[in-house]
Amino acid sequence: MSKQLALPSYASRLRKTCPRQHSFVFAVIVIVCCCAPRHGFAQSLHELIDREIEKHAGGALSPQADDEEFLRRVYLDFSGKPPGTDKVREFLADDNSDKREKLINELLGGTDFPRHMQEVFSAMLLERRTDTVVPDPEWEQYLRQSFSTNKSWEQLVGELLFSEPDENKQPKPQAKFFLAAGRANIHQKTQDISRIFLGRDVMCAQCHNHPTINDYVQRDYFGLFSYLQDTPEKANSEFESVFSPGKQTTGPKLPGGEEVTIPEFAEGEDEQAKLYRPQLLLSLDLPHDDNRSFVRNSVNRFWFLLMGRGLVHPLYLHHSDNPPSHPELMDAIANEFANSSFDVKYLLREIALSNAYQRSGRLPQNTESKDVPPQSYRTAIRKPLSPEQMAWSVMQVTGNLTALLKAPTPTPTPETTVFTYKDYINGRVEQVPENVADVMKLFVGVFGNPPGEPEIVFSPAMGHALFLMNEQLILDWLKPKPGNLVDRLLQLSDNVQIGEELYLSVLTRSPTKEEQLEIADYLELHKNRRGDALGELAWALIASSEFRSN
Numbered sequence: 078m079s080k081q082l083a084l085p086s087y088a089s090r091l092r093k094t095c096p097r098q099h100s101f102v103f104a105v106i107v108i109v110c111c112c113a114p115r116h117g118f119a120q121s122l123h124e125l126i127d128r129e130i131e132k133h134a135g136g137a138l139s140p141q142a143d144d145e146e147f148l149r150r151v152y153l154d155f156s157g158k159p160p161g162t163d164k165v166r167e168f169l170a171d172d173n174s175d176k177r178e179k180l181i182n183e184l185l186g187g188t189d190f191p192r193h194m195q196e197v198f199s200a201m202l203l204e205r206r207t208d209t210v211v212p213d214p215e216w217e218q219y220l221r222q223s224f225s226t227n228k229s230w231e232q233l234v235g236e237l238l239f240s241e242p243d244e245n246k247q248p249k250p251q252a253k254f255f256l257a258a259g260r261a262n263i264h265q266k267t268q269d270i271s272r273i274f275l276g277r278d279v280m281c282a283q284c285h286n287h288p289t290i291n292d293y294v295q296r297d298y299f300g301l302f303s304y305l306q307d308t309p310e311k312a313n314s315e316f317e318s319v320f321s322p323g324k325q326t327t328g329p330k331l332p333g334g335e336e337v338t339i340p341e342f343a344e345g346e347d348e349q350a351k352l353y354r355p356q357l358l359l360s361l362d363l364p365h366d367d368n369r370s371f372v373r374n375s376v377n378r379f380w381f382l383l384m385g386r387g388l389v390h391p392l393y394l395h396h397s398d399n400p401p402s403h404p405e406l407m408d409a410i411a412n413e414f415a416n417s418s419f420d421v422k423y424l425l426r427e428i429a430l431s432n433a434y435q436r437s438g439r440l441p442q443n444t445e446s447k448d449v450p451p452q453s454y455r456t457a458i459r460k461p462l463s464p465e466q467m468a469w470s471v472m473q474v475t476g477n478l479t480a481l482l483k484a485p486t487p488t489p490t491p492e493t494t495v496f497t498y499k500d501y502i503n504g505r506v507e508q509v510p511e512n513v514a515d516v517m518k519l520f521v522g523v524f525g526n527p528p529g530e531p532e533i534v535f536s537p538a539m540g541h542a543l544f545l546m547n548e549q550l551i552l553d554w555l556k557p558k559p560g561n562l563v564d565r566l567l568q569l570s571d572n573v574q575i576g577e578e579l580y581l582s583v584l585t586r587s588p589t590k591e592e593q594l595e596i597a598d599y600l601e602l603h604k605n606r607r608g609d610a611l612g613e614l615a616w617a618l619i620a621s622s623e624f625r626s627n
Contacts, residue, residue, distance in 0.1 A: 084154070091576050095426060098597075110142065115493075116146075121430075122410065122413050122424075122427035123407075123427045123428070123429075123430035123431040124431075124433040125406075125409055126410070126427070126428065126433055127431050127432045127433055129405055129406035130403065130406070130411070130431075130432075130433045130453075132534070133402075133403055133453070134453055134454075134455050135450075135455075136441070136449065136453065136455055136526050137441035137442075137443050137455065138441060138455050138456075139162065139437040139438070139439055139440060139441050139455060139456040139457065139518070140436070140437050140439075140441075140442075141432065141435055141436065141437065141592070142435055142436060142437040142438070142457065143254065143437070144168060144169055145165075145510075145585055145586040146159060146437060146438065146586070147177060147435055148165060148168050148169075148180075148585055149584070149585035149586070149627070150627055151177075151181060151184060151429060151459075152184065152585075153462065153466055153470070154382070154383055154429070154627070155181070155184035155185060155186055155187075155188060155190055155193065155429075156189035156193055156467065157189060157192070157193030157197075157463075157465060157466050157469050158189070158194060158469035158470050158472075158473045159470055159474060159585050160475055160585060161473070161582075162366060162578065162581045162582050163587055165581050167583070168180065169326070173556075174427060174451070174462060177236055177430075177435070178430060180427045181430065182424055182426070185422050185425065185426060190224065190469065191221040191222070191223075191224040191225035192219075192221055192282060193218075193222045193304045193465075194220070194224040195220035195224065196219050196463070196465040196590065197382065197463070197465075198220055198224075199216070199217065199220060199355060199526070200463065200464075200532055200586075201273065201378070201532075202237070202254055203253070203254065203257045204526075204528065204529050204530065204532075205314060205521070205525055205526060205527070205528045205529050205530070205532075206257040206258065206528045206529055207257055207528075208253060208256040208257050209250075210248055210256050211248055211249075211250055211252055211253040211256060215250040216250045216251075216253040218250065218256075219249075219250035219251055220569045225363045225505070226420075227420065227421060227422050228417045229417040229418055229420070229421075230364075230375055230414075230419035230420075230421050231364045231365065231366075232364075232419075233387050234274060234360075234364035234371075234375075234428060235360040235361065235363075235364045235365070236251045236360070237251050237254040237255075238254075238259060238270070238356065238360035238363060238364070239354075239356045239357045239359065240252055240357050240362035250280060255470065257589070259570075262563050263302060263305045263306075263318075263433070264283060264302070266305050267279075267298065267301045267302045268280050268283075269282075270301060270305075270359075270363070270393070271298075271332070272299055272393045274363060274364070274371055274374060274375075274390065274533075275331075275332060275363075275370045275371060275374055275395070276370065276373070276374035276378075276392060276394070276395035277292075277293060277332060277370070277375060277394075277395055277396070278293075278391065278393040278394060279293050279297065279301075279332075280551045281293075281446055282294060282295050282297065282298040283295070283298055284319045285318045285320050285321075286318065286320075290394075290396050290398065291396075291397070291398070292333075292396040292397055292398075293396065294330075295316060295318055295325075295329070296327050296330075297331075297332040297333070298316075298318075298327075299314040299316045299327050300327050300329060300330030300334075300336065300518070301330075301331070301332070301334070301359075302314050302330075303327060303329040303330070303355060304329040304355045304358060304359035304362075304363075305355065305356055305359070306355045306356070307355075307356075308350070308351045308354065308355075308455070309339045309341075309350055309354065309355065311342075312328050312329055312356075313326050313327070313328050313353045314326065314327055314328075318395045323477070328357065329358060329362075329401060331362060331368060331370070332370060334368075337358060339353050339358075339444055340353065341531060347487070356378075359432050365418075366415035366416075369411070369550075370395065372411045372414060372415050373389070373395065373401075373407060373411045374392075374395060374624070375411075375414065376388075376407065376410045376411045376414050376424070377389050377392060377393065377395070377401075377418070379406070379421070379424055379425060379428070380410070380424075380428065381533070383428045383429060383434055384433070384434065384458060385451075385457075385458030385459065385460040386451050386454075386458055388402055388403055388406065388407045388450065389400040389401050389402075389407070390452065391532055391533070392531075393531075399430060402452040402453075403539065409498070410424075410591050413427075433454050434457075436454075436455075436456060437456070437457060437459045438456060438457040438458075438459060439456070440456055440489050441455065441456065450464045458461065459627070461535040461537075461626050461627075462519045462531065462625060462626060462627060463524075463623065464521045464523070464524035464525045465517060465520070465521065466627075467520055467625075468516055468517050468519075468520035468521075471520075471551065471554070471619060472513070472626070474562065474582050474583045474615075474619065474624075475554040475561060475562050475563075475615065476557060476561035476562040476563075476564070476565065476582070476621075477558070478555045478559050479560070480558075480560075480561075481511070481512055481513050481516060482512075484511050484512035484513075484515055485512060496510060496515040497518065498518050498519055498521070498522030498523075499522070501519060502519075502522065503595065509549055509553060510550060511551040516550070517595065519550070523540060524541060524544075525545045542620070545616075545620045546620065551619070552612075552616075555612035555613075555616050556608075557608050557611075557612075557617055562579075562582055562583075562615055563608065563611050563612050564613060565578060565582075566578060566615075567607065567611060569609055572593070572596055572597040573593060575596060575611070576592065576593045576596045576597075579596070579611075579614060579615060579618070580592070580618070582615075583615060583618040583619060583625060584618055584621075584623055585623060596614060597615060599613075600614075
């Protein structure tokens with residue numbers, strides 16, 4: 078199915094409905110589509126983004142972020158962790174005017190990008206829910222491979238919505254998306270599809286039309302519900318509103334679209350009937366460029382990842398009474414994303430090349446009001462680090478990442494048990510995590526939301542602060558060990574060099590004069606316990622709000 082899903086929607090439908098009669102026409106369509114130009118604008122997309130943002134800014138714009146701020150931002154967004162000090166010094170010393178564009182391309186082509194995107198989309202698609210049918214490593218490898226090869230977003234979503242079992246009749250890795258919602262929980266699947274892929278939280282439309290959002294109607298809910306049936310015979314769903322009794326029925330239909338007519342098949346026509354399995358039709362009908370809800374929601378999600386806020390906000394409330402902050406920009410990006418064959422790297426690259434993305438997080442100097450609306454994008458929006466970003470960042474800046482990556486996975490805990498967050502946090506396992514896999518479990522357990530809750534808003538908690546203050550793992554990482562941060566700092570005798578190395582390592586910037594003085598004063602005050610003092614200085618930066626956000 079993957080080749081079929083990758084084709085333009087009209088060609089896919091033609092092949093599906095008329096596989097033999099139109100084989101020649103189908104081939105011609107494929108040739109034309111493959112040879113056509115991919116991107117339609119004479120003006121680059123990032124220039125168009127800036128034109129639209131500036132046209133509707135409504136006030137002064139923040140200046141371009143300096144190299145230090147930009148470097149940390151783009152590393153966290155495209156690799157999930159900050160750069161090492163060697164990369165920081167190399168980038169700051171580079172005088173070439175195109176160094177930012179080169180760095181964006183380098184990160185998009187690097188090995189950290191697919192791993193980071195796998196972490197981002199595991200959280201977005203599964204919402205921290207899991208299942209035991211598809212092992213986590215198989216799902217993670219599937220997503221990493223998809224982003225590594227830059228699989229079309231249209232194709233990836235199509236595979237998530239429908240996949241045949243393998244030759245051993247076992248679910249393929251992408252089946253985890255539905256399995257995590259529960260095998261028989263069709264209502265949960267309906268709500269997940271609508272919210273994640275169409276940007277519509279239609280949960281209450283299960284029982285009646287939405288009381289305040291006219292666009293969310295019960296017939297659309299059960300139209301999606303009908304797509305999730307096993308066989309064509311079950312594709313018609315019966316429903317009744319709690320407010321207006323009377324049975325109604327609908328076949329598969331996308332919100333705002335036409336109902337799909339599924340023909341009846343006689344005995345012996347099993348092969349033809351397979352082509353009309355409702356969930357297969359969903360995988361063909363939903364993720365296509367003619368489904369504007371899908372395209373606009375997709376663009377909104379990727380924009381949110383880099384910009385910290387959706388053009389439609391909240392992400393799951395796309396409807397006519399909640400229009401995009403920049404309607405023309407939304408339409409332009411949606412058109413370009415579809416024209417690019419849903420090229421994820423192309424879309425992310427163009428957003429990152431824009432002045433809007435590269436703007437400083439400092440308020441414009443000449444603005445009279447300190448209230449700069451986030452939907453104006455006049456100033457860079459602060460984004461909280463995800464649990465995975467926090468884990469990678471702390472491992473990286475403390476200088477312990479290399480040792481953890483070399484450790485066996487998973488690390489055995491007492492007897493034959495395997496590390497779990499609950500066992501560790503409740504004291505049933507005393508050994509601190511000794512490899513990256515177990516560190517990730519711990520950080521996700523501490524900083525992640527409960528299963529089923531999307532992580533799209535910052536939810537600070539006392540437990541986060543207590544973890545950074547008291548967790549033995551963090552404190553151990555801040556003790557001098559060969560090659561780690563505190564060990565490197567101990568090799569330096571000059572306080573200015575210490576401050577520079579410390580701040581470049583943890584915050585990807587040089588310290589201010591005031592911060593340099595604070596470092597010197599603290600080290601003088603604790604000169605008899607220099608190693609501990611250096612660890613405490615590093616801890617103070619890691620526990621800061623500056624480190625906690627991008």
